[in-house]
Amino acid sequence: METADGAEVTAGAAAIGPCAAIPAEHMDFIRQTLDRVGDKWSLLIIAVLESGPLRYTDLQRQVPGISQRMLSLTLRQLQQDGLITRTAYAEVPPRVEYTLAPLGRGLHEIVTLLIGWAADHHDEIRANRERAATAGS
């Protein structure tokens, strides 16, 4: 428990380690991309689109809790970023299909890992959180 080190352990910015090496110049666009991709719905939509093209209403059904508004917004964002493709068939009744674009497919693998991790440690996190809340009282 004692602070054996007399030296300033700070170092920090200068001595970045092996792989993380976030050049701080990149921090900004990393944040941007993360923001685009890391919001509530984008990851879930990308995850759901893995099984193949889906229509608007299918997406709405498979991502429970999403509103039309957020679905539309998120889909447009993802499409503009080139992560998914939108195909509209000019027929009645209208049909629109969303598919994972190549760029999105690359991201999908990471998303799968992240979701897997979330599913794996979900209860552990919940336990920790509740313990912290209990300890606080």
Added chain:
Amino acid sequence: METADGAEVTAGAAAIGPCAAIPAEHMDFIRQTLDRVGDKWSLLIIAVLESGPLRYTDLQRQVPGISQRMLSLTLRQLQQDGLITRTAYAEVPPRVEYTLAPLGRGLHEIVTLLIGWAADHHDEIRANRERAATAGS
């Protein structure tokens, strides 16, 4: 361009593919965990903490643009979830160090992948986005 398929391509919920298999019952806590872990700052903090323990002000310096408010809030969240550990040394001037907990270290690998992906495809995404904006005008 024509719709050669007469069959309902939907399938969707029933015929989930190989690995994504999001059981829709889990959707909810996945969203929770993703929300906790996927916000602007959590990922960056976890990424930065890889190189070793960091003090409050060091974190503030290494994550440019973060306010004390968000830094405090995010740190407390991460700590309560058991992703990082907080060690306060009762001395003057006070010193507090934040370290990646085992749970956080597991997540860190995925975060690294995600950040790597973001760095990799950042300009591609930007190009797509600008093209879409141009086409819209």
Added chain:
DNA sequence: CGGAATCCATTCGGATACTG
């Protein structure tokens, strides 16, 4: 069916000021 538009509550999050 596949959205877009408006309205409104909640939340996020930065700036500032203050405390131990």
Added chain:
DNA sequence: CAGTATCCGAATGGATTCCG
């Protein structure tokens, strides 16, 4: 140094309504 507290604008996001 390491935070907390308050204020307040900006963005998020749901509910509802309307359109092609």
